[in-house]
Amino acid sequence: MRSENESSGQKTRSFIEEARxxxxxxxxxxxxxxxxxxxxxxxxxxxHAGVSKGVISYHFxxxxxxxxxxxxxxxxxxxxxxxxxxxxxxxATELLRTHVLAAAEHMRxxxxxxxxxxxxxxxxxxxxxxxxxxxxxxxxxxxxxESIYRLGQETGEFRTFDTRVMAVTHSAxxxxxxxxxxxxxxxDLDAHARELAGILERACAR
Amino acid sequence: MRSENESSGQKTRSFIEEARxxxxxxxxxxxxxxxxxxxxxxxxxxxHAGVSKGVISYHFxxxxxxxxxxxxxxxxxxxxxxxxxxxxxxxATELLRTHVLAAAEHMRxxxxxxxxxxxxxxxxxxxxxxxxxxxxxxxxxxxxxESIYRLGQETGEFRTFDTRVMAVTHSAxxxxxxxxxxxxxxxDLDAHARELAGILERACAR
Amino acid sequence: MRSENESSGQKTRSFIEEARxxxxxxxxxxxxxxxxxxxxxxxxxxxHAGVSKGVISYHFxxxxxxxxxxxxxxxxxxxxxxxxxxxxxxxATELLRTHVLAAAEHMRxxxxxxxxxxxxxxxxxxxxxxxxxxxxxxxxxxxxxESIYRLGQETGEFRTFDTRVMAVTHSAxxxxxxxxxxxxxxxDLDAHARELAGILERACAR
Amino acid sequence: MRSENESSGQKTRSFIEEARxxxxxxxxxxxxxxxxxxxxxxxxxxxHAGVSKGVISYHFxxxxxxxxxxxxxxxxxxxxxxxxxxxxxxxATELLRTHVLAAAEHMRxxxxxxxxxxxxxxxxxxxxxxxxxxxxxxxxxxxxxESIYRLGQETGEFRTFDTRVMAVTHSAxxxxxxxxxxxxxxxDLDAHARELAGILERACAR
DNA sequence: AATGAATGAGCATTCATTCAT
DNA sequence: AATGAATGAATGCTCATTCAT
Numbered sequence: 001m002r003s004e005n006e007s008s009g010q011k012t013r014s015f016i017e018e019a020r021x022x023x024x025x026x027x028x029x030x031x032x033x034x035x036x037x038x039x040x041x042x043x044x045x046x047x048h049a050g051v052s053k054g055v056i057s058y059h060f061x062x063x064x065x066x067x068x069x070x071x072x073x074x075x076x077x078x079x080x081x082x083x084x085x086x087x088x089x090x091x092a093t094e095l096l097r098t099h100v101l102a103a104a105e106h107m108r109x110x111x112x113x114x115x116x117x118x119x120x121x122x123x124x125x126x127x128x129x130x131x132x133x134x135x136x137x138x139x140x141x142x143x144x145x146e147s148i149y150r151l152g153q154e155t156g157e158f159r160t161f162d163t164r165v166m167a168v169t170h171s172a173x174x175x176x177x178x179x180x181x182x183x184x185x186x187x188d189l190d191a192h193a194r195e196l197a198g199i200l201e202r203a204c205a206r
Numbered sequence: 207m208r209s210e211n212e213s214s215g216q217k218t219r220s221f222i223e224e225a226r227x228x229x230x231x232x233x234x235x236x237x238x239x240x241x242x243x244x245x246x247x248x249x250x251x252x253x254h255a256g257v258s259k260g261v262i263s264y265h266f267x268x269x270x271x272x273x274x275x276x277x278x279x280x281x282x283x284x285x286x287x288x289x290x291x292x293x294x295x296x297x298a299t300e301l302l303r304t305h306v307l308a309a310a311e312h313m314r315x316x317x318x319x320x321x322x323x324x325x326x327x328x329x330x331x332x333x334x335x336x337x338x339x340x341x342x343x344x345x346x347x348x349x350x351x352e353s354i355y356r357l358g359q360e361t362g363e364f365r366t367f368d369t370r371v372m373a374v375t376h377s378a379x380x381x382x383x384x385x386x387x388x389x390x391x392x393x394d395l396d397a398h399a400r401e402l403a404g405i406l407e408r409a410c411a412r
Numbered sequence: 413m414r415s416e417n418e419s420s421g422q423k424t425r426s427f428i429e430e431a432r433x434x435x436x437x438x439x440x441x442x443x444x445x446x447x448x449x450x451x452x453x454x455x456x457x458x459x460h461a462g463v464s465k466g467v468i469s470y471h472f473x474x475x476x477x478x479x480x481x482x483x484x485x486x487x488x489x490x491x492x493x494x495x496x497x498x499x500x501x502x503x504a505t506e507l508l509r510t511h512v513l514a515a516a517e518h519m520r521x522x523x524x525x526x527x528x529x530x531x532x533x534x535x536x537x538x539x540x541x542x543x544x545x546x547x548x549x550x551x552x553x554x555x556x557x558e559s560i561y562r563l564g565q566e567t568g569e570f571r572t573f574d575t576r577v578m579a580v581t582h583s584a585x586x587x588x589x590x591x592x593x594x595x596x597x598x599x600d601l602d603a604h605a606r607e608l609a610g611i612l613e614r615a616c617a618r
Numbered sequence: 619m620r621s622e623n624e625s626s627g628q629k630t631r632s633f634i635e636e637a638r639x640x641x642x643x644x645x646x647x648x649x650x651x652x653x654x655x656x657x658x659x660x661x662x663x664x665x666h667a668g669v670s671k672g673v674i675s676y677h678f679x680x681x682x683x684x685x686x687x688x689x690x691x692x693x694x695x696x697x698x699x700x701x702x703x704x705x706x707x708x709x710a711t712e713l714l715r716t717h718v719l720a721a722a723e724h725m726r727x728x729x730x731x732x733x734x735x736x737x738x739x740x741x742x743x744x745x746x747x748x749x750x751x752x753x754x755x756x757x758x759x760x761x762x763x764e765s766i767y768r769l770g771q772e773t774g775e776f777r778t779f780d781t782r783v784m785a786v787t788h789s790a791x792x793x794x795x796x797x798x799x800x801x802x803x804x805x806d807l808d809a810h811a812r813e814l815a816g817i818l819e820r821a822c823a824r
Numbered sequence: 825a826a827t828g829a830a831t832g833a834g835c836a837t838t839c840a841t842t843c844a845t
Numbered sequence: 846a847a848t849g850a851a852t853g854a855a856t857g858c859t860c861a862t863t864c865a866t
Contacts, residue, residue: 016825036337038244038329041860052827057862059825122328129241136389165401168386169379176378177371183340195371199409222850248836258852263837265850428829447747450656453856464831469858471829534740541653546801577795577813584794585787592786595754607783611821634846659839670848675841677846 020059021069024049028070032116037123064132067120071133074113081106092152096204097197099148100174104193107178114178142167149204158204170200226265227275230255234276238322243329248272270338273326277339280319287312298358302410303403305354306380310399313384320384348373355410364410376406432471433481436461440482444528449535454478476544479532483545486525493518504564508616509609511560512586516605519590526590554579561616570616582612638677639687642667646688650734655741682750685738689751692731699724710770714822715815717766718792722811725796732796760785767822776822788818 013021027049031040042063046053060066085102089095107114124132145167152158173196181189219227233255237246248269252259266272291308295301313320330338351373358364379402387395425433439461443452454475458465472478497514501507519526536544557579564570585608593601631639645667649658660681664671678684703720707713725732742750763785770776791814799807 020825035335036329036331038331039335042862043860053861054827054829054863055825058827063861123242123244125242125245129245131242134385134389161405162397162401165383165398166405168382168398169375169402169405172378172382173375175382176374180374192368192371192374195368196375199367199372199375202411203405203409205408220849226850247834249834259836260838260852260854261850264852269836426828432829448741448743448749450741450743451747454858455856465857466831466859467829470831475857535654535656537654537656541657543654573817574809574813577810578817580794580798580810581787581791581814581817584790587794588786588790589783591752595752604780604783604786607780608787611779611784611787614823615817615821617820638846660841661839671840672842672848672850673846676848681840 017059020051020055024051024056024059024066025070025073028066029074029112029116032070032119033112037119040119064124067124068132070116071120071124074110074117077110077113078103078106092148092155092157093201093204095148095151096200099145100170100197100200101190101193103174104177104189107181108189111182115182118175118179138168138171141171145170152204156206159206161204166200166204169203173200223265226261230257230262230265230272231276231279234272235280235318235322238276238325239318243325246325270330273330274338276322277326277330280316280323283316283319284309284312284323298354298361298363299407299410301354301357302406305351306376306403306406307396307399309380310383310395313387314395317384317388321388324381344377347377351376358410362412365412367410372406372410375409379406429471432467436463436468436471436478437482437485440478441486441524441528444482444531445524449531452531476536479536480544482528483532483536486522486529489522489525490515490518490529504560504567504569505613505616507560507563508612511557512582512609512612513602513605515586516589516601519593520601523590523594527594530587550583553583557582564616568618571618573616578612578616581615585612635677638669638673642669642674642677642684643688643691646684647692647731647734650688650737651730655737658737682742685742686750688734689738689742692728692735695728695731696721696724710766710773710775711819711822713766713769714818717763718788718815718818719808719811721792722795722807725799726807729800733800736793736797756786756789759789763788770822774824777824779822784818784822787821791818 024045028040028045031045031048035044042053042056045066046056056066060069082099082102085105086095086098089098121133121137122131126132142164146163149158149161149163149166153160153163177189177192177196181187181192230251234246234251237251237254241250248259248262251272252262255261262272266275288305288308291311292301292304295304327339327343328337332338348370352369355364355367355369355372359366359369383395383398383402387393387398436457440452440457443457443460447456454465454468457478458468461467468478472481494511494514497517498507498510501510533545533549534543538544554576558575561570561573561575561578565572565575589601589604589608593599593604642663646658646663649663649666653662660671660674663684664674674684678687700717700720703723704713704716707716739751739755740749744750760782764781767776767779767781767784771778771781795807795810795814799805799810
């Protein structure tokens with residue numbers, strides 16, 4: 001009964017099934033953002049979504065798959081937004097600034113998603129006890145950032161430095177900018193992002 | 207006949223009790239570092255320590271007190287080490303560099319303690335559901351870093367910038383340096399620290 | 413589409429859920445009667461009912477709710493039976509006799525229920541350490557008995573006496589009649605009840 | 619190493635040991651009266667007494683023996699007081715009245731002891747789950763009361779009635795008089811006792 | 825496609841008891 | 846004679862998961 005499409009690892013899902021999955025993912029994001037990972041039981045998520053607990057088990061192989069779906073969807077949304085903003089920008093300096101500002105932009109508009117993402121990245125573990133995500137998962141981000149830094153070094157905009165260290169620093173600074181904003185809602189996120197872009201530019205400048 | 211130390215609200219503990227508390231705290235740190243907060247049950251901690259579950263209840267009022275003890279001891283150790291390294295250093299630039307290097311030094315020698323500390327800060331919650339510590343706990347760190355940055359601005363070593371943003375960035379960069387090193391044990395932590403110090407110096411420089 | 417009954421704050425329960433609740437309540441009554449309050453753990457009650465421990469938690473918010481349900485159901489049954497027997501009886505003397513005999517009747521048919529009720533009333537405590545029910549719960553009984561005694565005083569059947577003392581005495585005598593019968597199963601409960609009714613009548617007579 | 623005195627079932631105890639036992643029994647009575655049987659853990663009793671938990675285990679074979687000692691001592695005190703008051707009284711009617719009033723007198727002066735006694739009688743169980751005391755334990759009381767009632771019947775003061783039923787009723791009425799007073803501290807215990815004596819006299823009168 | 829019911833393992837905590845000192 | 850330390854069983858409760866309907 002499997003369709004050919006499944007060969008790519010994606011199951012074919014009916015419209016209604018897709019809607020349910022989205023609804024449950026949205027509920028999960030909200031519960032994670034409000035109450036944190038430890039309090040995000042399936043019972044609580046189901047209650048928040050207004051469905052029975054069983055429906056989650058029906059649509060997801062287990063809690064882990066649900067959490068992974070949250071990560072994938074949330075992560076994809078950030079990447080999509082940032083890449084769209086970076087489209088057409090050519091100088092490394094501008095790409096750097098655009099990356100920071102675009103990320104902040106998206107954070108500002110989707111705080112719950114990013115709080116939820118943070119909860120999962122820090123807490124979700126595999127059966128063997130190790131973190132399911134973790135710094136290793138940032139590899140993709142590091143590579144993308146490194147390509148910007150290397151571009152700048154090649155064009156002569158940037159001095160010579162260790163691009164991996166700079167990428168880790170950049171990524172950390174953006175993540176914590178958001179965490180700080182979450183903890184201090186009155187904080188001016190956009191101003192922080194502009195200031196941070198300036199810091200990174202100076203750190204890279206010849 | 208009470209010693210002066212007792213007047214500060216600290217119960218006097220027998221040598222043997224102190225030893226047990228230390229042993230249990232050490233066990234807790236290791237379990238937290240290996241398996242994360244959610245898996246750090248009293249049963250697991252006790253098993254790791256080679257004692258019965260009841261021993262923990264006997265020596266600590268509850269799990270929360272145990273976790274708070276871990277935070278206090280671990281945090282105190284970091285602060286003590288970094289402050290010791292900073293003693294006698296006078297220029298803001300040198301203080302900045304020293305702070306980064308000293309933090310890296312301590313991380314390298316006590317990776318489990320810092321992993322455990324992070325687990326608790328992010329996960330431990332009060333009865334009302336709020337985080338027991340949380341990003342706000344970083345306030346103390348931010349203040350300390352800001353005082354370095356302000357010193358540099360006053361002495362003219364540093365340009366004008368938002369010291370809070372710089373402190374958040376600094377703190378994040380140091381934390382993730384450690385996380386990256388934990389995930390990639392072959393990574394050269396000290397080189398990373400020196401590179402990071404350079405990045406921060408350039409970001410601050412006039 | 414909600415029935416009128418639901419408007420009174422009672423959740424609608426499915427047939428199967430009601431059956432389970434009844435089964436668990438019945439099991440609780442039996443365990444309380446046999447082994448007493450302190451031994452009536454959820455584990456023991458579940459085992460007695462032949463279900464898993466979780467079932468109880470699923471159907472009742474907690475142990476307290478279960479115990480309160482036992483009290484409500486059991487108490488309602490006694491009151492219903494005694495009131496039914498008293499219906500239509502008019503003279504105070506006859507009401508007095510009927511009350512004693514009807515209580516004994518019900519005791520004889522539902523000894524476990526009454527034992528269980530007693531266990532809960534005397535032992536169940538609120539979070540603050542006070543008795544959840546306690547002697548004060550008898551107030552309702554005392555009031556009902558006093559109304560009989562006052563009626564007799566008004567009609568001239570009874571002499572003047574302190575109706576509260578008489579009600580407390582009456583209630584105690586009925587309770588211990590049951591306790592004595594429980595401890596001495598060969599004892600003739602109905603004869604005891606008739607004798608007790610005679611004692612109370614003489615005590616009240618002009 | 620057993621002394622001859624032990625043959626009577628009583629161990630010889632040093633003065634100091636006796637003092638400790640008394641101190642612990644007194645603490646137990648107070649804790650039982652304040653917090654009830656379920657809350658009367660050895661830890662709480664020891665804390666109340668200002669001694670370590672181990673000392674209780676040292677002086678008593680176990681919690682049960684401690685509770686039994688409380689019952690014995692408390693019970694002996696009541697009996698002693700009531701018998702003293704009854705000494706020299708000759709008519710059954712007077713003995714009856716004296717018994718009720720003397721019990722109330724003692725209750726009034728030792729409320730904690732009697733609250734504690736009640737807690738134990740109702741809650742303490744043997745290993746097989748049955749009540750350690752219970753109505754059966756009242757047998758001694760019933761016999762004593764019956765002897766009064768029979769005396770009255772023989773002297774012609776009292777009518778013919780079932781002395782056992784009367785004894786159970788009498789005992790119950792006295793016990794609940796105290797329970798009512800415990801629950802309603804403002805209640806006039808002595809007035810209640812006089813009223814109850816009147817009730818019993820009328821119930822017995824020819 | 826969805827549900828309500830049930831399970832059983834795991835949780836933190838309490839407690840009577842034991843024992844070396 | 847007394848203690849502090851330790852034990853391990855038991856308690857009420859939570860939760861992800863399973864399953865018949």
